[in-house]
Amino acid sequence: MSRRPATLILFVLCLAAARVALAQAAADSPAHISKVDGAAVLERNGRGETATENMPLLEGDRLHAFRLSSRALPRVMDESDATPRIELCTAAFLQNRDADQGGAIVGRHWSMRVVYAFAAALFNNFPHIGQGEANTALTGTVMRRLGARDPEATARIAHALGAWREGMPLADAPARAADHIETLFSELGMPTRLRELDFPREGLAIVLEQSLKSFNADPKREFIRERTLLEDVLQAAW
Numbered sequence: 001m002s003r004r005p006a007t008l009i010l011f012v013l014c015l016a017a018a019r020v021a022l023a024q025a026a027a028d029s030p031a032h033i034s035k036v037d038g039a040a041v042l043e044r045n046g047r048g049e050t051a052t053e054n055m056p057l058l059e060g061d062r063l064h065a066f067r068l069s070s071r072a073l074p075r076v077m078d079e080s081d082a083t084p085r086i087e088l089c090t091a092a093f094l095q096n097r098d099a100d101q102g103g104a105i106v107g108r109h110w111s112m113r114v115v116y117a118f119a120a121a122l123f124n125n126f127p128h129i130g131q132g133e134a135n136t137a138l139t140g141t142v143m144r145r146l147g148a149r150d151p152e153a154t155a156r157i158a159h160a161l162g163a164w165r166e167g168m169p170l171a172d173a174p175a176r177a178a179d180h181i182e183t184l185f186s187e188l189g190m191p192t193r194l195r196e197l198d199f200p201r202e203g204l205a206i207v208l209e210q211s212l213k214s215f216n217a218d219p220k221r222e223f224i225r226e227r228t229l230l231e232d233v234l235q236a237a238w
Contacts, residue, residue, distance in 0.1 A: 061094045061095075061097055062094070064091075064094060065090075065091040065092075065094035065095055066091075066160060068087045068088070068090055068091040068094075069087070069088060069091040070160075070161070071084075071087065072084035072085070072087035072088045072091070073088070073184070073188065074184070074187070074188070076088065076188075077188070108150075108153075109149070109150035109153040109154070110146045110147075110149040110150055111139075111142050111143040111145075111146040111147050111149075111150070111154065111174075113217040113218065114142050114146055114211070114217070114223075114230065114233065115135060115138045115139050115142050115143075116214070116216065116217045117210075117211035117212075117214035117216075117217035117218065117223065118134070118138050118142070118207055118211050118234060118237075119131060119134035119135050119138055120210075120211070120214060120216075120217075121206065121207040121208075121209075121210035121211045121214070122134040122138075122194075122197070122199075122207055124210070125203065125206050125207065125210070126197070126199045126203065128198065128199075129197050129199065132190070133190065133191050133197060134197070136185040136190040136191055136192060137190075137191040137192060137193055137194050137196060137197055137237065138194070138237050139178075139181055139182075139185075140178040140179070140181050140182035140185075140192055141178070141193075141233065141236050141237040142233055142237065143157075143174055143177055143178040143181065144174055144175055144178035145232075145233045145236060146174075146233065147173065147174025147175075147177065147178070148171065148174050151170045151171070151173065151174075152170075154173045154174050154177060155170055155173040157173075157177050158173040158174075158176050158177035158180070159173075161177055161180045161181065162180070163176040163177050163179070163180035164176045164177065193237065193238065194234075194237045194238045195238050201238060204234050204235065204238065207234060208227075208230060208231055208234055211223065211230065211234075212224050212227065212230070
């Protein structure tokens with residue numbers, strides 16, 4: 001037997017073994033944990049979905065990760081079916097590969113930058129709040145309030161979600177995307193308002209102050225000039 005067929009057989013066997021191991025791990029993972037992590041994966045994919053200047057391979061990773069996560073998340077609570085959890089694992093892997101190859105951690109548009117900054121401040125100051133819950137509690141309100149600052153990017157998100165299509169008013173895209181996302185997360189039992197996260201409203205002051213210092217979300221220090229606006233958005237998310 002030549003070396004090439006032997007290598008191919010070995011690769012196929014290793015791939016099959018890895019799939020079995022991943023299926024077992026996914027089956028053993030509690031559905032509620034997969035749901036929370038999956039929400040974070042989908043939200044992260046929403047940021048990448050707006051990119052228009054990706055290298056082809058990065059764009060392919062992002063698009064497929066978005067398709068996998070958006071398809072899997074509504075089915076992830078079925079304890080008897082490991083397939084959605086495998087798909088979410090694959091989407092997370094593609095996200096990591098995207099980051100390793102130079103993809104941005106945070107989208108360039110305002111709504112996702114602000115969600116990132118607010119969410120990071122939340123789960124860093126209140127340890128009982130997970131990243132997934134923080135993202136779902138913020139995304140709808142922030143997109144509704146700030147999506148119009150980047151209308152084309154928000155329209156691409158809404159289009160990818162099936163909430164907006166060409167020919168509709170561009171101004172409708174933020175609300176349509178926000179409504180769709182909140183409905184999806186609510187049906188999964190995920191929080192869509194900050195008051196559902198079991199922390200004092202007074203804690204919003206800490207969240208605001210720390211979000212103004214988020215270098216990943218705001219490397220050009222634009223947030224500090226928008227302090228009043230960001231405070232209003234944070235309060236509206238309550």
